Every structure is written in C-alpha cells, then in structure tokens.
Amino acid sequence: MKRVIIGLLCGCLVLSLAAGANAKKLRFAFMPGVADPFYFTMEKGAKAKAEELGVELIVGEFPKAWGPEYQVPIMKALVARGDIDLLFTAPTSTEALIPVLKEIHDSGIPIITVDTYLGDGDYSKPSNYSFPLSYIGTDNFLGGQVVAGALALLLDGKGKVFLENTNPDVSSVIGRENGFRAGLKIFPDMELVGVEYCLDVQETAAAQTAAALEKDRDIVGVFGVNVFSAQGAYQAVVAAGLAGAVKIATWDATLTLIEALKKGEVDLILAQMPAEMGSLCVEWGVKHLTEGAELPKKVIPGFFVFTKDNVNDPEAQQYIYK
Amino acid sequence: MMNNKNFSKILVHIAARWTLIFLALEVIFFSVFGTNYFSLRNLQNILLASTTVALLATGETFVIITGGIDLSVGFMVGFSGVICAKVMVTLQAAGASQAVAISSGILAALLLGLVPGLVNGLLVAKLRVPPFIATFGMLGIAYGFAEIISNNVPIMGLPTSVGSIGHGYLIYWLPGKIFAFLQKPENLTRLELQNLVSIIPNVTVITAIVIGIFAFILARTKFGQHTYAIGGSMDAAERAGINVKRHLIKVYMISSFFASLAGVTYVLRFITGRAPAGSARLLDAVVAVVIGGASLYGGTGTILGTVIGVLIIGALEIGLVNLAIPTYNLYIAVGCILIFAVLVDQFFPELVRKE
Numbered sequence: 001m002k003r004v005i006i007g008l009l010c011g012c013l014v015l016s017l018a019a020g021a022n023a024k025k026l027r028f029a030f031m032p033g034v035a036d037p038f039y040f041t042m043e044k045g046a047k048a049k050a051e052e053l054g055v056e057l058i059v060g061e062f063p064k065a066w067g068p069e070y071q072v073p074i075m076k077a078l079v080a081r082g083d084i085d086l087l088f089t090a091p092t093s094t095e096a097l098i099p100v101l102k103e104i105h106d107s108g109i110p111i112i113t114v115d116t117y118l119g120d121g122d123y124s125k126p127s128n129y130s131f132p133l134s135y136i137g138t139d140n141f142l143g144g145q146v147v148a149g150a151l152a153l154l155l156d157g158k159g160k161v162f163l164e165n166t167n168p169d170v171s172s173v174i175g176r177e178n179g180f181r182a183g184l185k186i187f188p189d190m191e192l193v194g195v196e197y198c199l200d201v202q203e204t205a206a207a208q209t210a211a212a213l214e215k216d217r218d219i220v221g222v223f224g225v226n227v228f229s230a231q232g233a234y235q236a237v238v239a240a241g242l243a244g245a246v247k248i249a250t251w252d253a254t255l256t257l258i259e260a261l262k263k264g265e266v267d268l269i270l271a272q273m274p275a276e277m278g279s280l281c282v283e284w285g286v287k288h289l290t291e292g293a294e295l296p297k298k299v300i301p302g303f304f305v306f307t308k309d310n311v312n313d314p315e316a317q318q319y320i321y322k
Numbered sequence: 323m324m325n326n327k328n329f330s331k332i333l334v335h336i337a338a339r340w341t342l343i344f345l346a347l348e349v350i351f352f353s354v355f356g357t358n359y360f361s362l363r364n365l366q367n368i369l370l371a372s373t374t375v376a377l378l379a380t381g382e383t384f385v386i387i388t389g390g391i392d393l394s395v396g397f398m399v400g401f402s403g404v405i406c407a408k409v410m411v412t413l414q415a416a417g418a419s420q421a422v423a424i425s426s427g428i429l430a431a432l433l434l435g436l437v438p439g440l441v442n443g444l445l446v447a448k449l450r451v452p453p454f455i456a457t458f459g460m461l462g463i464a465y466g467f468a469e470i471i472s473n474n475v476p477i478m479g480l481p482t483s484v485g486s487i488g489h490g491y492l493i494y495w496l497p498g499k500i501f502a503f504l505q506k507p508e509n510l511t512r513l514e515l516q517n518l519v520s521i522i523p524n525v526t527v528i529t530a531i532v533i534g535i536f537a538f539i540l541a542r543t544k545f546g547q548h549t550y551a552i553g554g555s556m557d558a559a560e561r562a563g564i565n566v567k568r569h570l571i572k573v574y575m576i577s578s579f580f581a582s583l584a585g586v587t588y589v590l591r592f593i594t595g596r597a598p599a600g601s602a603r604l605l606d607a608v609v610a611v612v613i614g615g616a617s618l619y620g621g622t623g624t625i626l627g628t629v630i631g632v633l634i635i636g637a638l639e640i641g642l643v644n645l646a647i648p649t650y651n652l653y654i655a656v657g658c659i660l661i662f663a664v665l666v667d668q669f670f671p672e673l674v675r676k677e
Binding site: 067 | 644
C-alpha cells in the first residue's frame, strides 16, 4: 500500500514536472487605445485566437480617454512585468508613441501596431518608426473612399456634405478624412463644405454639426468618423428638425450604431473587422515567434457596409461589434 | 517594563506616519502578488507616471496651506504645454537651431504660465474673490486659450531633441562595458540594447530638483513660515506685519509655475502640445495633498507629505495595471484613502504634524 502511494506521488511529481516544462507558454500583451466597443471586440477576437493557440493574453487596462498621457503609463507598467513575449497595441499618437514603443522594442519585445500606426504607417522603408513587425488594421483611406461612394449613392451623387472628425493627430481618422475627400472628387456635383474635430466628445460634435447646418442650410449628408461624432451629428440633425433630410454616414458597427441604423438615426455604417484584427495579431505573433515567420508589413482586413436594407440579414450579423 | 503612556506615545508616532506605512504596505503587497513590480524599471515607471500629479500637487500644497485652492492647474498644463510646443515649432520653422527653439519654448511656457497665477492671486488677494471661484474661472480661460493657440489641433512636429530629452535617462549602464551620463550610447547590438540599464528618467530629475527646492522654501525659510501663518489666521498674520496680499499673489504664482512646469514636462514626454493635457490630473493632485496631511482649512501640510500622497496614488495605479485589475477600482481605492485621510485629520488632529 505504502509503495502504491509513493509510486502515485512520484508519478504525480513527474507529471507536474513535465507539465512545468511544457508550461513555457507564450505570453502576449494587448494594449488597447481607449475603452470603447471597437477595442472590446478586438480583445474578444484576440482572446479567442489566443485560447485556440495556447497563448496567454494579458490585456492592459483600457484607457479612459484617448491620448498618450492615458495610454503610455499603462503600457509601460504592462511591459515592466518583464514576462511579455510580444506586444500588440493601437498607438494613440503617430508621434508621441514612437520613442515609447522604440524603448519597448529595444528591450527585446517585438511589437505589432493594430488599428493605428506610427509615422505614416509604412514600416517597409527604413525610418525611426519602422521597427514594428507589422501594421494590422484598416486601410482608412480606402474606407473613407468607400464611405464617400456609398453616401453619394444614397444622395444620388449631388449636394453639400459635412465631415465631423475626432482627433487631428490620430492616423486612422485622418486617413478616413483624406479618403473621404478623395472619394468625393469622383462626384462633381458633391461638395465638402466643412470639417470639424470634436476630440471624441459627443456634445462638441453636436454643437459643431449644428453650427455647420446653420451655416449651410442645404447640407444633405454628414460623415461622422466614429461613434461619438456620428451620434453627436445625429443629435444636431434632429435638433435642427432635419431628421431624414440629412443622411448620416458613420464608421464602426457598434451595437449602438446598429440600433441607430435600425431606427433611422444613421443611414450608412462602414464596419471594420476588429475581432479579425485582434485574432490576426495573435496568429501572426505566434508564427513569428515559433517559426520565425516574416510578417507582411501591412495586413488589411476588409470592410462591410451596413444600410437599412441589409442590417437584418443573417450573414451581416457577424460584422456587428459585440 | 513599558508603561502605558510610553506605549501610546509610540503608537501616536507610528500613526502620525500612517501614510508612509500605507505606501510601504502597498508596495510590499504589489511586489508579492504582482509580476516584477519591485524592479528598477517599474519603480521608475511609477515616478514617471506621477510626474504631472507630483508637480501640480506641490504647487497646490502652498495654496492649500494658505486656506485656498487652485482649480485652474489641471488646464494650465495644457495651456503652457501648447505655448511651449507652439513656440518650438514656430522657431524651428523660422530656421532657429534646436537648442534655441527648445529653450525658448520652455522659457516662454514658464513665463507666460505665471500670468494666470498672477491674475488668480490678484483676484483672491486684492478683490477678495473666493479662491474656488477665481481659479474655476481661470480653468475655463486657460483651456479656451489653449484651444485657440493650438487651433483645436494637437501641436506636433517638434524638434527631434525634445524626445531625446523627455525620454532620456540620467545614467545608462551596460554592465561591464558602458557607463554613460545623459547620452544614450549608440550603435549597440540588439542584445546590448536589451541589457542596457537606464537609471532615473531626466524628467524625474527635473521634477525632483524643483520640488526639493520648494520643499526647502516651505519648511526652512521665512516665506514658508509666512505661508503657514496666513493659513493659520489671516488676521493674525496681518497683525504680525506680513504683507498678506502680496504673499498670496506669490503663492498663486508658485502654483501656476508648477502647473506650467508640468506642461513643459508633458511636451518633453509626449513630444506634443495638447490643450486638454492635464485636466484629468487636477483631482489626483488635490487628493494627494489631502492624503499628505494638509487641511483644506489651511495652516497645515508639508511637501514631503504631499509627495507620499502622490506616490500612494502612483504606486496604486501602476500596481493595478501590473495585476491586470480594471483601473475603475482605482477610483474606489483613491476615494476610500481620501475619506480615511480626512477622517484622521478630523478625529485625530494631534496626529497631523504641523510644519
């Protein structure tokens, strides 16, 4: 009996040692840009893939507001744990994050930027910001063009439109703006009459759109580049008694915006694929660390355009952020 | 045998330093349960992350000791930061050298940053506007000007040396090979970069020196004594021959000087001037001062206490990230510590050390 017990104990010990040896799991860190549904969805996508591939995923605190002063301290504390094999993050400034991420990179942690990027996002040319393995995110310029085209379709290709943007130093929304401008050029009868920046504050977006609607009473379309700017724009349109007469296009298929689309508060939503982005970060990260795979410098998942007509389609549901 | 009186005396001594003990327990807790919390890198992270709050709280300590409060400091960070960045960018575009552009930017920010403090001081001292109202008004004014100066757009494209100062360290040490001051060694191999130990961020050096100077002024000079005297009783201070009005103006200027310095360090760290930069830090700063033993009724408080208060918040903030606990808990924790600090102040006034 004693022997059996000892034998069992030894067996357990060997097993646990073996398990310990195997437990050298990869540990990835994800540092999101701000607490919003887009990044929550990205986290879910990344977590699912991490579980599938046996990677431990540590998610940094979701910063309460957008900006390096909120993101950097959390990011630094996250990597100071010293046990991170790879970091993927959405830098909150194209410039302010360069030295911060460089220092992390130099300390031996490879970096992928997701959704937003450093510098101009081209890591294939040598520069002081070309050190990340890859940029996995939307081609915002292309998306802006898609929005311009889809909005033009709703408006029969003519009329004045207004753009409600968020932050002028954030690569993603500036890309959307530039793409939108470029896309509108194809339609000679459409004119962009103004661009404002609400810095992610919905009330500001409402006030700015209201002022624009007052200034140009024949505005027929507004593009709000994210949830805050679109919702603010909608409030202004309703307050001006123009609901229905002004079409609102927006970006990101959050539940809030999908509900708004169903209620007719917005008319067009361009969906990115945040879950896909998170999942790709983990997948490529593992390939890089275990097989030494060379990552493409830019990985672009596609888009999906929601309108009132397709929002209830079963195959569209997967593109809603949740 | 220890008699009861001695024992309670010792207890009082310990209790009087409860913040320091609390800070120590906090660090021990996170060191035990966190991952590499007690490492050089992480402790430096705490100091860096505390920069803005430490500077704001030091200036605020002076104001609170006089029985006032300065609510404008949060937005003053953005105000001076934007001025600093704007001057740098403009001079650089005009062809000035980096050294000239950077030093002019910093100087302009620190000098113009004194103006809101001067106005606050004049309003409070000469026109008898309650500090709460005067500085609250200034908060809006400073923010508005910051947005106008920056044209609603964060100012970027600063001289490249700004980043190397803001992200630089006092000492770089590659064990057995390199020991360099201020200058980050170049042309290191990948492995050497990984092993490079960076000690004490430049920004922390600047912060510590300035706070040290003002701690000395408050604790050891006549100016400091007068500050406490005014907080104790303005009438008595007046009767004792202190020029109270003038002194108050200086105190509000000290506060806005610290806020401006916080703005400059923001620009150095983030290579950007942003109008809303320090707004979220105002509350933390006031909380740190109160935790540090200053009474909102005036007359008590020390810079050392304030710094401990700042570190309690900073260590907690970084600790929660380290443990991957949602930071919303930080608000609860900081709120509890604040209320506890005020209760200690109220029920055990003998524990709050004066001066």
